[in-house]
Amino acid sequence: MADGSPHILQPPSSMPELAADQGLEDLGQIIGVYNEVTSKLQRSHEALTAEVVRLQDQLASTDAQLQRSKRLAALGEMAAGIAHEIRNPLAAIQLYAKMLADDLGQIAATESGTTESIAVAALSEAEKIRSAVHGLNAIVCDVLTFSREMNPQPTVIEAADFLRSVLDAHAPAIEAANIQVALNLADHHLQLQADPDLLRQAILNLVRNAVDAMDHGCGTLTLEVSRQDNRVLIRVRDTGPGIGPDEIDRIFNPFFTTRNTGTGLGLAIVHRIVDAHGGAIAVHNEKGAVFTLSLPDQSEVVTPECSQ
Numbered sequence: 622m623a624d625g626s627p628h629i630l631q632p633p634s635s636m637p638e639l640a641a642d643q644g645l646e647d648l649g650q651i652i653g654v655y656n657e658v659t660s661k662l663q664r665s666h667e668a669l670t671a672e673v674v675r676l677q678d679q680l681a682s683t684d685a686q687l688q689r690s691k692r693l694a695a696l697g698e699m700a701a702g703i704a705h706e707i708r709n710p711l712a713a714i715q716l717y718a719k720m721l722a723d724d725l726g727q728i729a730a731t732e733s734g735t736t737e738s739i740a741v742a743a744l745s746e747a748e749k750i751r752s753a754v755h756g757l758n759a760i761v762c763d764v765l766t767f768s769r770e771m772n773p774q775p776t777v778i779e780a781a782d783f784l785r786s787v788l789d790a791h792a793p794a795i796e797a798a799n800i801q802v803a804l805n806l807a808d809h810h811l812q813l814q815a816d817p818d819l820l821r822q823a824i825l826n827l828v829r830n831a832v833d834a835m836d837h838g839c840g841t842l843t844l845e846v847s848r849q850d851n852r853v854l855i856r857v858r859d860t861g862p863g864i865g866p867d868e869i870d871r872i873f874n875p876f877f878t879t880r881n882t883g884t885g886l887g888l889a890i891v892h893r894i895v896d897a898h899g900g901a902i903a904v905h906n907e908k909g910a911v912f913t914l915s916l917p918d919q920s921e922v923v924t925p926e927c928s929q
Contacts, residue, residue, distance in 0.1 A: 701768035704761045711761065715754045722747040763886040766822075767875060771897040773816035775917075780811040780846045780853060787824045788844070791832070799838040807847035814917045815898055823894040826887040827857040827912050833880065834861030834910060848918065852900075855914040863906035872904055 722744055729740040781804075788795070788802060795802060824844075831842050843858040864872060871877045873892040878885035891912075895902045900916040 698768065701765060704764040704768070708758070708761050711754055711758050715751060715758070718747055718750040718754060722751065760884045763884045763890070767886050767890050767893065771819065771893055773819055773894075773897050775814040775816055775898070777812050778815055778817055778820065780813055780855070781806050781809050783817070783820070784824065784844050784846065784855070787821055787828065790821075791825060791828050794829070794832055795842065798832050798835065798840075800832060800835055801841045803841060803843040805843060805845040807845075811846055811848060811853055812918060813853040819894045819897070820916075823891045823914070824855070824857070826891050830887055830912075831857055831859035831861070831910070834859050836861075840909075849915070851918050852915045853918045855916065857912045857914075858907070858909060860909040862909070864904065864910050869904060869906075873902070 725740045725744040725747055729737055729744055732740060784804060788804070828842065828844075834840075835842070840860040841858075843856075845854075845856040845858070847854050847856075865879075868877075868879060873888050874885075875889040876885040877889075892902055895914055895916070898916055900914060902915070903913045905911055905913075
């Protein structure tokens with residue numbers, strides 16, 4: 622200027638508004654980043670919480686299985702001791718009953734009149750003794766099977782052929798009960814890793830259980846095989862009355878039975894066999910009882926477990 626004072630440039634009137642808009646835009650970006658980070662943290666927190674809950678449930682389940690294993694080990698040890706003590710007297714009774722039956726048979730064949738009649742009647746009673754001893758011996762065998770160590774020797778098994786062989790083994794009882802059989806295979810070439818002898822016993826026990834549940838006859842026994850991830854699922858279905866709600870949680874307990882006959886060890890043995898294979902077994906009602914076995918397929922390496 623003419624008086625020598627400095628000349629100050631004034632910003633256009635729009636510059637404060639531009640600065641304010643830029644500030645709001647920056648603030649909006651900051652808020653957006655904050656919200657995104659907060660959302661990610663929230664999702665991470667929810668995922669961690671869910672994982673903690675899952676691990677807690679898994680720990681509780683593992684602890685429950687451990688406690689069950691301890692109880693079963695103690696029970697099995699006691700039962701095995703009792704079974705061994707019973708087996709020897711049973712063998713003696715069976716032997717003497719057979720000798721008595723043989724002698725009475727000879728008397729009945731060679732004598733006549735009153736002596737023959739007495740011998741025939743006594744022979745009938747001797748056969749009843751032998752039958753009763755046979756039943757008791759079967760109970761002892763179940764107890765010993767339940768209590769012994771299970772050390773599976775897994776091999777690759779063709780599921781379809783294996784189940785057919787199990788059904789063939791029990792065919793007379795199935796036909797006598799007038800029960801229809803269905804075998805549903807999602808894949809005819811499914812393979813699994815299992816000890817064939819132990820798995821055969823497990824499936825056979827389930828088949829017998831299903832047949833007994835349909836004692837009215839005209840039922841249907843269905844065996845199904847499918848794959849889920851790296852597991853093979855085997856289902857045994859019946860069209861019986863199903864399992865009562867107060868019984869379903871105890872169905873695998875040793876010596877638990879709803880029938881007047883049997884030891885109540887069949888399903889407990891199945892549970893032990895499946896557990897020894899690193900598998901799982903479950904049961905639910907669906908127009909009858911459905912037992913589902915989950916076992917490793919042929920791709921899994923199974924490490925046998927020794928159960929006491």
